[in-house]
Amino acid sequence: MTDDLRLPTAEPGATPRRVLTIAGSDSGGGAGIQADMRTFALLGLHGCVAVTAVTVQNSLGVQGFQEIEPETVAAQMRSVVTDIGVGAAKTGMLASAPIIEAVAKECVGLGIGGAGSVPLVVDPVCASMHGDPLLATEALDTLRSALIPLATVVTPNLDEVALITGIQVVDQQTQRAAARSLHALGARWALVKGGHLRSSTHSPDLLFDGENFHEFDHPRIDTTHDHGAGDTLAAATTCALAHGHSVPEAIGFAKSWVTRGLEAAYPLGAGHGPVNPLWRVHKG
Template sequence: MTDLLPTAAPGETPVRVMTIAGSDSGGGAGIQADLRTFALLGLHGCVAVTAVTVQNSLGVSGVQTIDPEVVAAQIRTVTSDIGVSAVKTGMLATAEIISAIADACTEVGIGGGGVPLVVDPVCASMHGDPLLATDALDTLVGRMFPLADIVTPNLDEVRLITGVDVVDADSQRAAARALRDRGTRWALVKGGHLRGSDRSPDLLFDGDDYIEIDGPRIDTPHDHGAGDTLAAAICSALAHGYSMPDAVVFAKRWVTRGLESAYPLGAGHGPVNPLWRVG
C-alpha cells in the first residue's frame, strides 16, 4: 500500500474533511496536528474549534472552552456550504459541547451510516493534564460512540472507558469487544503503549473479526500528537473511499513514518512529524 493518497490537480478542488477538536498553542497536537496531516495528504481541512488550550512541550496550563452553540454552528455552516467527505473528533471538553456536536452531526448526516466519523476520545494530554470534564465521559460514550464509524482511544482512555487494563493480546481483545459493545461500528485498540516488545500491534474489531495491524515500535521520546495524527490519517483515507481496514493500515504507516522523523521541540516532548512528506 502506498504511503500517500491521491491529490487534486492544480486548480481542482481537493477532497474536504473536518476536525472537531481543540487548539494546541504549541502546534504539536490537536487541530494543528490534524490540519498538518490533512494538508500533507492533499486534503482541504475544515475545523470546528471546541477549546483553546494554553500549552507547550511541557504541558497544558490553561483551557478556554468555546460556547457549545458556536461549536455546533461551525459544523452546520461548513457542511452546508463546503461539504465534507469525512470527519474526526478530538478534544471535546465538556458534556454540553459533546451534546451540541452530536445533535449537529445527526442533523447534517455525519456518522450513523452517513459521512464517516472517526472519534478519538481524548480525555487527557500526554502529560496527564485533563482535557475532558470529569462529568463528560458518559456523555462522550453515550452520544458520540453510536455515531462513530471507529473509535481510536489510547490505552489509558481504553481503561477509563471500559475498565479493561490492556497488558497482552487477550486483554486487547477484551477491550476491543467492550468498546464495540458501546455502540461504535469499529473499535481500534492501539498497541503503541504496550511494553516488552519491539513491535506495536494494533487491533481492529468490527464485532465479528479481529484484524491485527502490526508495525515496528519506534523508540523516540517525541511522540506528541501521535493519536491525533493517526485519527486524522484514518479520516483522510476514509474520505478517499478506503475500507476501514485499509484506512487503518494506511494511517498506521503514516504515523510510523512521522514517529521515525519526529523532532525535539522546547524542553519537553516534540511532535510526530509528517513533514517527512516534503523531504
C-alpha cells in the first residue's frame, strides 16, 4: 500500500477497476450506497449498485424503509456482473431473510465470495448508529447460515457482533473470542471492529483467519460525526481487494482511510454528521 492512501487509477479513457455494492440507500447521504459510491469514486474505481432497500433517513435517525423485491435485488446483481464485471463486492443493509437468501444464491452463481474468484466483504448491517433496526430479527439465522460462510471478510461493529455471536466485547479477551466465533461461522477472515468500544482511548480492530490475529489500532478521533464509518471502511476494503491486495493489507488501508475521514468529519443537520471521504479533494 502507498503512504498517501492512494490506489492505482486508470488513465483517462481507460476502464477502471469495477466494484459492486449490494446495500440500502441513505436519503441523508451519509451512509449506505451513498457512502460506498463516494469511497469508490475517490479511490478511482467504478462503482455498481444493487439496491436492497430505500430508507427514510436523516442525521437524527431512520424513520422508515421500503425493501426491494428479492428477485429485483438478484436481477441487479446479474445484470451488472454478467455485463460489466466486478473485481470485488460488498454487502450492506440487506433488511430481510428473503433478500439475504437471494443475495447469497446469486453470489454463488456469479462466483462472488466462497469458492468464487471475486472477493466478498460482508458488512452485516443490523441497526443504524442511532439503534434503529435495519435487519429483521428473524433474518439473523439466515445471515449466519447463508451469507457469512461466503464472506472473504466479515466486518461487524460491536453491536452487530453481539447480535450475531452473543458475545459482548468489553476487552481484548472478549474481542478475540468474538473473532473466533465469527470465523467459526465460515467467513475466511473475521474483523471485529473496536470503534464502539467507547471506554478505550484507541479504536482497536482485530482480524482473524482461523490461526493468526492481526491488530489494527489508531487513536480514537474525538468526534460525534461518525455516520457511515462502517460502510466507508467496508467500501475501502472492497476497493483494495479489487486491486489484488491481501485481506490484512486491505483492512490496514481501509482503517487508515476511515480514520482520515473521521478527522475531517463535519456536522450535518441536527444530529450526527458523516465520515468525510472528501478530505482527499480538500486543498492542503
